[in-house]
């Protein structure tokens with residue numbers, strides 16, 4: 001795939017850049033003047049999701065091949081998105097998660113350290129906190145994941161921490177994502193998983209008739225309405241945090257982890273109500289048992305990322321996030337019909 005950028009634009013390696021969050025970041029890296037070299041095995045990403053840059057099809061855990069790619073292109077900066085992301089699946093198939101998320105991160109890191117990479121941005125997750133003792137949760141909270149997905153991300157954070165401590169020229173930022181949601185505001189990009197499991201996507205696809213009903217997993221949590229609370233962050237804002245993190249490392253910022261959320265919680269029923277308002281469709285909803293591995297509430301304390309990275313986008317209304325996802329879902333449905 002060709003990019004309008006000149007060959008002199010700085011190459012930057014983006015693993016998983018054809019995926020949901022990665023593709024939005026690739027769009028923004030290109031706009032910032034980088035040349036994204038996307039390494040993606042297309043197991044969940046899509047080549048069409050790359051609006052720019054170059055796609056190299058392959059495995060981020062192939063140390064030799066990735067090292068050769070980094071050296072051949074003179075790459076100094078890496079963003080690592082490629083990972084499995086479903087909490088429930090990680091409970092059923094934990095080794096699959098440790099292998100792809102932790103071991104492949106280790107193998108990628110070996111390639112980076114051996115090839116002169118200076119900056120590394122890692123897609124971590126709020127799942128590293130497990131069941132936080134206080135909400136909102138700050139970066140200083142205990143890291144006690146309650147599912148293999150969160151544990152696999154925490155192992156990667158530890159690998160990064162120790163690798164960076166051993167190499168003064170190598171620094172990283174781990175962004176602990178809360179719940180990425182929504183789609184590119186021009187509806188060119190969005191979530192397109194082969195087996196969608198995320199709440200908002202399931203709700204909108206139910207509105208479109210793709211599923212008979214939306215299941216609400218658990219209504220007996222210790223929250224205001226009994227359903228689980230999350231900090232839903234617009235994917236465009238999540239993307240801009242990566243650009244800020246690169247800038248921070250550029251300016252000599254030290255290696256560390258940052259929460260990436262607004263600090264605003266919405267329950268499952270809030271999301272369902274917003275989806276009904278935005279679509280104008282009163283889709284069927286049923287109550288079901290709690291989903292294994294789900295904490296009751298996960299809401300970010302965004303103080304650190306605001307102070308250190310200057311990342312403080314205006315917080316969009318939930319309906320705005322839902323509306324962007326709805327535009328995308330309708331486009332996707334039209335394309336697939």
Ligand code: UFG
Pocket residue numbers: 085086087125126127177178179180197198199200202214215216217218228229230268291294298
């Ligand atoms: N939920 C439902 N019905 C559904 C889907 C989800 O009730 O059909 C509920 C879940 O049980 C949970 C909430 O909606 O309580 C949010 O679930 P998602 O699957 O949308 O997202 P998760 O909170 O499980 O996980 C997401 C990402 C992780 C990330 C985490 C951080 O998938 O990668 O957010 O908060 F780590």
